[in-house]
Amino acid sequence: MITISKSVPGALTGHWHHTIESESYTYLDIKNFAKASKNIMELLKTKLKSDDYSIKKDNSSIVSAVENFIEEWSNHVHFINYQEIKEYLKKHVELIDKLPIAIEIAKKHFPDSQIALEYYQDPEIDDKYIAIYVRLKDYDETFIDRLLTASNEIIETLGVDYAEHISLDTDYEQIS
Amino acid sequence: MKRKYAQPPLEEALCEFRLAKDVRWDLTVPGLLYEKIKNYFPEKEQRLVQEVKINQEHGKFRQEVQTTEILVFYNQNRNILTQVGPGMVVLNVLKPYPGWEFFKQTILFVWENLLSILPISRLEHASLRYINIINLPSYEEKLEEYLQFYPYLGPELPQEKQLFTIGVEFSYEDDTDHCKLILSTSNKKQEKPTFMLDIEYFTYKLNSLSAESFLSWLEKAHEVIEKIFEGCITDKLRKTFKEEKG
Numbered sequence: 001m002i003t004i005s006k007s008v009p010g011a012l013t014g015h016w017h018h019t020i021e022s023e024s025y026t027y028l029d030i031k032n033f034a035k036a037s038k039n040i041m042e043l044l045k046t047k048l049k050s051d052d053y054s055i056k057k058d059n060s061s062i063v064s065a066v067e068n069f070i071e072e073w074s075n076h077v078h079f080i081n082y083q084e085i086k087e088y089l090k091k092h093v094e095l096i097d098k099l100p101i102a103i104e105i106a107k108k109h110f111p112d113s114q115i116a117l118e119y120y121q122d123p124e125i126d127d128k129y130i131a132i133y134v135r136l137k138d139y140d141e142t143f144i145d146r147l148l149t150a151s152n153e154i155i156e157t158l159g160v161d162y163a164e165h166i167s168l169d170t171d172y173e174q175i176s
Numbered sequence: 177m178k179r180k181y182a183q184p185p186l187e188e189a190l191c192e193f194r195l196a197k198d199v200r201w202d203l204t205v206p207g208l209l210y211e212k213i214k215n216y217f218p219e220k221e222q223r224l225v226q227e228v229k230i231n232q233e234h235g236k237f238r239q240e241v242q243t244t245e246i247l248v249f250y251n252q253n254r255n256i257l258t259q260v261g262p263g264m265v266v267l268n269v270l271k272p273y274p275g276w277e278f279f280k281q282t283i284l285f286v287w288e289n290l291l292s293i294l295p296i297s298r299l300e301h302a303s304l305r306y307i308n309i310i311n312l313p314s315y316e317e318k319l320e321e322y323l324q325f326y327p328y329l330g331p332e333l334p335q336e337k338q339l340f341t342i343g344v345e346f347s348y349e350d351d352t353d354h355c356k357l358i359l360s361t362s363n364k365k366q367e368k369p370t371f372m373l374d375i376e377y378f379t380y381k382l383n384s385l386s387a388e389s390f391l392s393w394l395e396k397a398h399e400v401i402e403k404i405f406e407g408c409i410t411d412k413l414r415k416t417f418k419e420e421k422g
Contacts, residue, residue, distance in 0.1 A: 060192050061268070062188055062190075062257070062270060063188040064307075091250075092221075092254075096223065
């Protein structure tokens with residue numbers, strides 16, 4: 001078994017390390033998974049006749065998992081208060097695999113929207129969560145109903161336990 | 177003498193161990209472990225992680241995405257957690273770091289409870305890792321005044337470093353263990369220059385660590401990490417961590 005893991009959170013390009021039998025290889029400055037995977041494939045062809053191996057991200061470190069999430073999604077969503085989101089996710093690491101599902105559902109219902117994420121803390125009561133904001137060019141009269149439908153689908157898909165941590169909403173901002 | 181800092185740059189410390197393949201892990205193990213440690217880790221969550229499995233059949237590579245369920249047990253403050261997956265346990269401590277003695281005792285608490293559930297003679301893999309976030313006062317500062325491990329750029333190269341990752345791996349114990357040192361810039365431009373110093377001591381040879389040697393291995397791993405960390409920083413940076421005397 002060969003394990004390849006992305007092991008540097010926060011790095012621009014990522015860093016991949018893997019071990020083949022007793023030999024260890026480290027790739028620095030590899031732009032993305034595809035390139036890393038290609039390089040490793042080439043290496044495997046020369047090193048191994050047949051074997052199984054697995055590639056996984058660095059999931060053991062909470063800091064890495066959060067940084068990877070931010071890095072992967074920063075081209076697709078707008079992080080309003082990214083530092084606060086990071087801190088919240090560190091204490092709720094289980095949300096990292098739930099947020100993409102919620103974002104995908106929001107995008108399915110609002111394909112032309114911009115999605116923004118905000119760590120929200122109610123100033124009066126102890127209520128903290130990640131708000132997923134749907135932003136549109138124009139908000140018509142069907143908007144709220146569609147938002148509610150999408151919100152219900154998120155709750156049904158993720159389960160009610162996550163409703164207190166992830167909320168679909170809008171801040172009525174224009175697409176930036 | 178060991179140094180102690182009032183404001184250490186440590187963002188996360190983690191200890192991971194993977195059990196040897198001959199250990200009879202089954203689906204009841206995470207639940208049994210939770211029952212034993214829940215007084216300290218009462219909050220239970222679940223996360224899914226994905227990995228791509230690649231195998232070769234008839235000269236062709238086939239890829240398959242596999243999802244693994246990891247149970248996460250948090251302490252009440254949610255800054256110390258135990259992650260349990262198939263044949264794998266990870267202990268994570270987020271800042272504020274409670275100190276090595278406390279972290280070690282927490283690792284041993286989980287380890288001993290795991291031993292009471294499963295007969296473990298050998299570990300396939302073990303690692304101890306410290307992730308530090310280092311901030312410099314401004315972008316005008318010279319990196320070499322703060323760090324003793326930084327990228328060297330020859331005179332023919334552009335001298336302005338925007339983003340970088342550098343790494344080195346040291347060998348220990350007759351190449352049984354390695355220590356990996358990585359310095360990288362943050363992927364997002366911050367107000368102040370931010371660097372991640374990631375130090376990981378791990379068993380390089382698979383299945384080289386016996387269960388009874390685990391504690392001494394941990395001590396050794398921590399000692400190496402501490403030395404590497406101190407070797408990476410200059411007194412100028414040390415001052416910003418506010419060393420505690422006595």
